[in-house]
Amino acid sequence: MTGLAELDAPSLEQVGSPSPELATWRTAVHAGARDVTPMAVGVVPLSVTIGVLLSTSGLSSVQAVASGPIMLAGASQLAALRLLAAGVAPTVVIASSLILNVRIVLYGAAFAPWFARERLFVRLLLAIPIVDQLYFVCIRRFERGDLDRRARLGYYAGAAGWLYGTWWATQLVALAVGPRLLDVAGALAVLAPLALVALLAIATSDRPTGVAATAAAALAIVAGPLPCNTSLLVAALGGIALGSACRGPDAERAT
């Protein structure tokens, strides 16, 4: 993970021609879709869980179908559905979901230098799909430095389209099959936490991130019985605070 303050505007045109497989828009789109595929497959268990929850959530079918594209972030969608099912106050639901998504600000900051030369309208569009998986895949690819502006856009579009296409499609299938999937989903309740712990393993790369994760996990266990289901909020904020406090001299280098 690159420290925000270390992010230089990348020297974009210093590299000559793009990689052969990224010569055209189409090949760039395909390369993005190909590289994000493991992540897209990893999201399926999560989206199936969300779909099953949607089918039993009491939302109207239009709302259930639209909730994915409106919220466009699996973890917070899942959290919102669970909190709603627990009868939590709407303001707490919104606050918890948004706190979960504050991490996306970091991803936006990481993408910003790569898209700095795009027009405003394009940047407004590029912001729509930003999420963990795109960050992990695209930034790693961009940092190899062999993509030009157009190839980056194609790669990003291919990765985002394939990721969200898979995600929404499987969510809708699970929503449609719904209650009949409940038995399977109940037996494999471990799938959603596994999908998220995979991202967690990628996100914890050094000591401070490890401390933040451990502290947040411990707090989530301790704070479980807190009223109004605010434990998620409290645990996330506490983890961030403790991780910041522990961060030692290695804050000086990008990690």
Next chain:
Amino acid sequence: VNMWILMVAIGVGTYLLRVSMLLALAGGRRLGRWADRPLQLVAPAALAALVITLLVGGAEPVDPADAVAVVAGFLAVRRSRNVLHAFSVGVPASLLLGIAFDHLPS
């Protein structure tokens, strides 16, 4: 409560989080160092809290097999950097441990 309002509030709020830095850092500007640390820690803290909430948050007690499986999945991804190994390791672990725990004298 109107669910549309709730969904749109989360959606619009999330979009603002997404677009904020693409707009703010457009002219080669950078984020100050003050924001560096907390922002880097949001992903691990939020994901860890959510995983634990999913495991222990339900009405039923935690399934020990699932808890071990999640730890195993974490370690597998940590080693391999491949998210799919969370499932290749975690799902069999959950199933096998579930069977094993069922046969433990309780």
